[in-house]
Amino acid sequence: MGWTWPWNNSSNIAYERDKGGDHWNFIGEGNAQWGKTQRLELAKSNPIAAILIDFIAEKLGQVEWKIEGKENYDNDPLIQLLNNPNYYQSKQDYLKQFYWYLVSHGFNYVLPLGSVGFTKSADSVSALYNLKGDCVEYHTDFRTPFVSTSQEIKQLEETKFKYNHGNKVHTFMVGEIIPFYDLGNGLDNDFLLKSPSRLDAIKKPLVNIELGYDAENIAIQSNGKELFIGETSGDYAIGIKDDEKREILSKTNNNYGLGAGRSRAIVSNVIKDWKSLHIALKDLAIHESIASNGTIVANALKVPSEIYEFLVNGSNKTFTNQEQARVAFIHQVVQPLADNIANSFISWFGYQNTPLRASFAHLPEMQIIEEMKADKVLKLSQAIRNLVQSGYTVESANQYLEDNGIEPLQL
Numbered sequence: 424m425g426w427t428w429p430w431n432n433s434s435n436i437a438y439e440r441d442k443g444g445d446h447w448n449f450i451g452e453g454n455a456q457w458g459k460t461q462r463l464e465l466a467k468s469n470p471i472a473a474i475l476i477d478f479i480a481e482k483l484g485q486v487e488w489k490i491e492g493k494e495n496y497d498n499d500p501l502i503q504l505l506n507n508p509n510y511y512q513s514k515q516d517y518l519k520q521f522y523w524y525l526v527s528h529g530f531n532y533v534l535p536l537g538s539v540g541f542t543k544s545a546d547s548v549s550a551l552y553n554l555k556g557d558c559v560e561y562h563t564d565f566r567t568p569f570v571s572t573s574q575e576i577k578q579l580e581e582t583k584f585k586y587n588h589g590n591k592v593h594t595f596m597v598g599e600i601i602p603f604y605d606l607g608n609g610l611d612n613d614f615l616l617k618s619p620s621r622l623d624a625i626k627k628p629l630v631n632i633e634l635g636y637d638a639e640n641i642a643i644q645s646n647g648k649e650l651f652i653g654e655t656s657g658d659y660a661i662g663i664k665d666d667e668k669r670e671i672l673s674k675t676n677n678n679y680g681l682g683a684g685r686s687r688a689i690v691s692n693v694i695k696d697w698k699s700l701h702i703a704l705k706d707l708a709i710h711e712s713i714a715s716n717g718t719i720v721a722n723a724l725k726v727p728s729e730i731y732e733f734l735v736n737g738s739n740k741t742f743t744n745q746e747q748a749r750v751a752f753i754h755q756v757v758q759p760l761a762d763n764i765a766n767s768f769i770s771w772f773g774y775q776n777t778p779l780r781a782s783f784a785h786l787p788e789m790q791i792i793e794e795m796k797a798d799k800v801l802k803l804s805q806a807i808r809n810l811v812q813s814g815y816t817v818e819s820a821n822q823y824l825e826d827n828g829i830e831p832l833q834l
């Protein structure tokens with residue numbers, strides 16, 4: 424028997440009982456719920472998070488899949504599958520959905536499908552689908568045990584889970600899916616087939632951003648209102664006639680830009696003074712609050728400040744800084760993400776001898792690296808030429824450069 428872990432069911436994990444009397448837990452639903460709003464729904468509707476997540480997802484979708492050691496890899500069955508994952512999605516669409524699910528739920532299951540009896544072979548699989556994390560549920564008795572023997576692994580892979588898709592419930596086995604995790608599996612209730620979402624840590628900044636825009640919208644709608652203040656004589660108010668009140672409202676053009684039945688002016692039955700109810704938006708510091716919370720969101724998603732400022736505010740930072748930031752972003756964020764996908768596919772499809780590789784070298788922003796390489800070669804060539812003219816041989820010139828910490832040219 425393999426090891427099993429005592430797993431205390433969290434009250435945050437949604438629960439159901441099926442018609443057969445069995446009990447199941449939604450492993451992505453409980454913590455995906457923030458009040459009545461799911462992480463994915465909140466992220467999609469958040470004006471800053473949606474921009475940043477979609478930017479990362481779009482860059483991931485621009486990956487070029489290659490097979491190491493193969494020059495003509497376009498006809499490789501795995502490359503063909505990844506470039507045309509299913510009937511509904513292109514490579515770009517599929518990977519964008521992959522990242523949205525991954526960052527929103529904390530994990531994403533890739534489901535390979537094929538004809539009846541298909542195997543873990545690229546030429547046997549005809550489609551790949553992403554499974555939405557908050558639709559996955561496991562039996563309440565299921566633990567994620569330590570496994571080491573082939574029998575224990577087989578038993579784990581035969582464990583079934585439900586996937587509630589629309590009005591239909593599908594049943595799959597653990598061994599049929601390729602799991603991916605955002606922050607690291609096992610961090611949530613010691614359950615090794617899921618991972619918490621990084622959005623959990625920035626829930627309040629995300630909500631603050633939406634509240635900030637809501638507050639700005641309310642202020643804009645209420646601005647321009649006017650108050651006409653009444654006059655009294657002793658203990659009595661001096662009133663105005665209805666036609667006088669209508670004349671004031673008409674002359675103030677009080678309903679311009681508003682819906683039917685709405686007014687910018689408030690007129691009492693007695694008039695003495697006038698006061699504007701206009702609020703200067705800058706006094707509310709709404710934009711400062713949104714910017715501060717937006718920076719937290721960008722940091723959580725590992726988006727550099729130069730890119731964040733450009734995407735959200737249209738910042739006019741120098742073109743060179745933009746280029747360098749985008750190159751660093753691809754190397755430090757998108758490339759590792761694509762490499763993780765490639766490594767999991769290598770393992771599942773058995774491509775260890777001809778590994779799958781992810782490349783972004785074809786992207787326009789990556790050409791700066793090629794330009795830097797060419798500039799380096801030119802400068803080294805000039806340095807070697809100068810050394811040769813002063814009496815060095817080419818070999819001794821290269822050795823001189825190496826002795827001074829400069830990588831020599833490969834001649």
